Amino acid sequence: MQDLNDLYQEVILDHNRRPRNYGPLPDATQSAKGHNPLCGDKLTLLLKVEGDRITGISFEGSGCAISKSSASLMTDAVKGHTIDEATALFDKFHRMVTTPIDQPVDEEAVGKLAVLAGVREFPARVKCASLAWHTLKAALTNAPIPAKTE
């Protein structure tokens, strides 16, 4: 059962129970919706971008423990960072979850996100872990939310 414990580590369960940055973001400048039709996970990501920096981020939605904790960990990891830094972290995260199981992952490169490396033992679950990150990428390339006039 070691692989299950690798997947559902205490950090992941904690982020699933108490997701960080969960809820509305009234002054968001960009947003995107992510949907994993395979399992029904739905995620709305809200971003506040000032200049080239992500100064605010939150998410809402329903999903499995892996997708929810991954979204929670991601929001913590990119908050306050520049768009370039967030994009670079996306690449590192993507590399980690697609690294073959018999090869070591670069834990230093991804920091706290390394707790999700266990997902590699569960090919069907890689999409769950990646959903928030793909939604982030979409939100960063989406046109800014039109400013409200009222």
Add this chain to the structure above:
Amino acid sequence: MTPHAASASPASPLDVVAVRDQFPALHQLVHGKPLAYLDNAATTQKPQVVLDALRNYYERDNANVHRGVHALSERATASYESARRSVQRFLNARSEREIIFTRNATESINLVARAWGDWQLRPGDEVLITAMEHHSNIVPWQMACARTGAILKVAPIDDRGDVILEEFATLLTPRTKMLAVVHLSNALGTINPIEDMIAAARRVGATVLIDGSQAAYHMAVDVQALDPDFYVLTGHKVYGPTGIGVLYGRESLLQACPPFLGGGDMISSVTFEKSEWNELPYKFEAGTPNIADAIGLGAAIEFVRGIGFDAIGAHESMLLAYATARLSSVPGLTIIGTARRKASVVSFVMDDLHPHDIGTIVDREGVAIRTGHHCAQPVMDRFGIPATARASLAMYNTTDDIDALVVALDRVRQLLG
């Protein structure tokens, strides 16, 4: 290979140990645990006779059908047409001309939505479905409506997962040109009262298609008694191979209906000016068909007929009662789908635990269940849930399989709290 400690229930007339012996795939360890295969609504395992039929065809009889004069082609044609007669007897169709081989139930429905729908549907006509349809009985009709200007209507379901018959009766009007209904819901296990629904459709002059994908492995189907215009099923859910499906159609309607796909085999003569359509059922079987898998399906159907739906039904009823009682005792578990008439399909949710996590963890205990929306997203929306976990039971399942699931769900609770 590991022997499965199958406990034959005294309440069941089926020799489940002997049945299990016929299914090689059931006798394996998964993650070091005996496999408890509870995902039959997605696809059933295959008995040895089906595997033998496929092997025999490719090793001895492999040839194209309906055209060769050599021995192999004659044998292949005889086996292919024998499979068609097996399907005809299975559904109690009047004639083998009413049995069209397709790729799966989805293709069968698309065939009707295209060939019949484009021919018969006019702007303002209505197509009536129910809120428990599989995507395969929703999307082809949405596409047909978009092409023809017809309107899609949906009969709602109640909290148990039964069609609300009063609402159904209101929605079924002389404007209804097609009633397309699932016989047995894959997501909820509901067995629809299709006898009454078909009779009601007859009174308003609607054509009827029944999606029998799930019903085919749980219960006997008699198309003469039920009297739908079309009845579809898929081979791989009735212990046959993937890639082979069936469309039953009333002969007079199939005669009048224009063809679906054009090409070889579906014509009797071709010139550059005009082609004449072949007779039934070949008019609807363009190109070289899936010969091997049709033959495999024929073997599967004879296998099921040999055991009989009386025995299968009694065994599955026992399993459904046992599974419902055992799962109801699991803390925090709620069964979704409690219809008045139900087959051995148990969908459930557990508190705030996501079905996807449940599925991953029970898999490590050797228990195969389906998690997700079951290609029935409107059903999930109706119950306000993103997904369910689903245990679907077939003739070879045992109470041990259900016990293994319950133990595995305890493990889920331990791990995720």
